[in-house]
Amino acid sequence: xxxxxxxxxxxxxxxxxxxxxxxxxxxxxxxxxxxxxxxxxxxxxxxxxxxxxxxxxxxxxxxxxxxxxxxxxxxxxxxxxx
Numbered sequence: 541x542x543x544x545x546x547x548x549x550x551x552x553x554x555x556x557x558x559x560x561x562x563x564x565x566x567x568x569x570x571x572x573x574x575x576x577x578x579x580x581x582x583x584x585x586x587x588x589x590x591x592x593x594x595x596x597x598x599x600x601x602x603x604x605x606x607x608x609x610x611x612x613x614x615x616x617x618x619x620x621x622x
Contacts, residue, residue: 549574550613553606555599557584557618567617578611582621595621 552575556564559581568577580602582595599616606614 549576551576551578551609551611553577553609553611553614554579555602555606555614555616555618556581557595557621559583563617578606578609580606582618584618584621592621 549572552571554564554567554577556579564577564579571577582598582602584591584595599621603614603616
């Protein structure tokens with residue numbers, strides 16, 4: 541676990557497709573108490589094919605950012621990207 545982001549039960553890094561997604565609250569409610577969540581966003585707006593293909597590269601960068609923070613699990617989510 542990363543020193544700054546450590547938590548007694550662990551930390552999940554989440555990559556959401558859009559900042560407007562209300563599913564982050566639902567995701568957090570599913571987790572046991574004590575698990576920290578660090579959300580990141582791809583900022584998908586139109587859902588066009590071009591935007592979705594671009595999101596693949598952005599997702600790789602977000603994964604690298606979360607890995608640098610040494611989170612315990614990285615959870616990339618959203619349809620149709622994943």
